[in-house]
Amino acid sequence: MLDLRWIRENPDAFDAALLRRGAEPLSAVVVELDESRRKLQTELQTAQARRNEAAKAIGKAKAAGEDADALIREVSDLKASVQEMEASERDMAARMDDLLAGIPNVLKDDVPDGADEDDNVEVRRFGDVPSFDFEPKEHYELGEALGMMDFETAAKLSGSRFVVTSGQIARMERALAAFMMDVHTEEKGYLEVSPPVMVRDHALFGTGQLPKFEEDLYKVDTGSYMIPTAEVPLTNLVRDSILSEEELPRRFTAHTLCFRSEAGSAGKDTAGMLRQHQFAKVEMVSITTPETSNEEHERMTGCAEDILQRLGLPYRVMVLCAGDTGFGARKTYDIEVWLPGQDRYREISSCSVCGDFQARRMKARYRPDGEKGTRFVHTLNGSGLAVGRTLIAVMENYQQADGSIVVPEVLRPYMGGLEKITK
CATH class of the missing domain: 1.10.287.40 (Serine-tRNA synthetase, tRNA binding domain)
Incomplete structure (x- = not known):
């Protein structure tokens, strides 16, 4: 606000x-x-x-x-x-x-002008796009051939845009989340939080999903909502509070399920698990002073990039243009990972600085050193990373001609030393 x-x-x-x-x-x-x-x-x-x-x-x-x-x-x-x-x-x-x-946040001056995603600007790239001596398959083709990814049974259970994973694919998904959480908590200074995945409307108002984007949410009979991202409960941890400057920055991370109706996405990414109603994500949230929020934005984006670098996945960082920047953000970096099966980069993380936009809605303040008055904190959020999409990227980038999937070295300790997933 x-x-x-x-x-x-x-x-x-x-x-x-x-x-x-x-x-x-x-x-x-x-x-x-x-x-x-x-x-x-x-x-x-x-x-x-x-x-x-x-x-x-x-x-x-x-x-x-x-x-x-x-x-x-x-x-x-x-x-x-x-x-x-x-x-x-x-x-x-x-x-x-x-x-x-209903009024969106004011963009930072260095956000490029533009109407949509076609006007986003590339900032940097990491890694070389892999070359194959065979036609690379998409993740769902690999997963179904291995017998570890079942969309038909998921549709019987829950409808479209769901998947049942099993065996070593399911284990790799769990391994990815554990790896991400270990890096963020043990090396990057984030506090691990296990928040509720069901919240009241005031929490969603605080982070800007309500009232404007209610159609994207799942509302339950009690009147509460399933979270579309752990940004909601993590950011609201400081609502209605006055922090001391010494307490800042505060950094939170959580691995949760997320739920989105995907309203308006009919016909987009219907094959596979790229766009699901239920998915897992590791989220990062930072609460800072106004003076340090820009630096924190770069730091947070770097934390997300580090996960991809350790996994050996090629990616590029895009700064979103004015017309593609989200409602509550002042500036956003999208990290897009290379998917050989689609022969294109796809978003795997968004890292946004929101200024005091969310803090005003949540009434979240801090008291600067030596001052009697209070100021609104600045909030930031980013994916570190979307677990399902990272699984997709690993499967497609590490696929072999025989349909097997090499396990990245950093994940092997989380998978009992397994080096390759085979049928």
């Missing part, structure tokens, strides 16, 4: 920020509603003060034996007027909250 005072004082910059995202200017609407509400608040305060003053005058008039009928009528009229103004003020406040809740 954006700072209303900043919008009021910088209407042109606010409209320019919206135009960069392809949205219509809103400064006139926001400022007009704000001015109307502030005017009403002034009138309300004046009426309340006069009501209190007249009520005291009634007592004095009666004590002096004077006629207080006019004052009584005035107090009665003022009471009704105050109630009407209070109701109007509440309505205006709700309208302003709804308006601000």
Whole structure:
């Protein structure tokens, strides 16, 4: 959520920020509603003060034996007027909250302009794209041939966009998650957290999924929601809190299941397990001061890259353009891994710096050293990595002509020393 005072004082910059995202200017609407509400608040305060003053005058008039009928009528009229103004003020406040809740974050100046993913800009690459002396297969072809990936049975159990993995493929998926978590917690300074995967609506509002993206979520009968990413519970660990500057940065990581309806993705990536309703992900979240959030963004992206480097997977880092940057982000790096079966790079991680956008929604603050007042923290989130997509990348990049899959060296200790997955 954006700072209303900043919008009021910088209407042109606010409209320019919206135009960069392809949205219509809103400064006139926001400022007009704000001015109307502030005017009403002034009138309300004046009426309340006069009501209190007249009520005291009634007592004095009666004590002096004077006629207080006019004052009584005035107090009665003022009471009704105050109630009407209070109701109007509440309505205006709700309208302003709804308006601000639907406005995306302001992009950083160095985010490139552009309309969609075709305008994203490559930052760097790692590793050489592998060459094969045979036609490389896609992950689902490999997995089904090995008898360890079953989409047909999953569809009978749960419908489309689900998979049942088994045997050494299932073990490799578990090994990948354990490897990622060990690196992040033992080497990168992240605190391991095992959060709930079901949250209330205020948690999703805090990180920006609600109210704008409700159709992408799974809502359960209790009114709670299944998390689309562990970013939600991890970031909300600091909601409604005031931290000391010494406590920052705080870094959290979690390996959880995630659930997405994939609304709007009909017809996209229907084959295989690239785009699933249920998937596993290792998430990283950082809570920082404003002065250190940009540096933390680069650090977090590096942590995700390190996982891919240790696995020996070729990838590239893209900075998302204005039109492709997510609702709550100020700047995002997408890490795209090479998939030989598709002969293209595909996203495996997004690392975003959100500034104080989420902190305002969560009321998450810190007290700077030597200051009495508080400031909003900055929040960051990133995939470190999407476990299923990493499994896909390992399978496709390490496939052999006979359909077997070589196990990357860093994963072998997690798989009992197994060097190759065979049928």
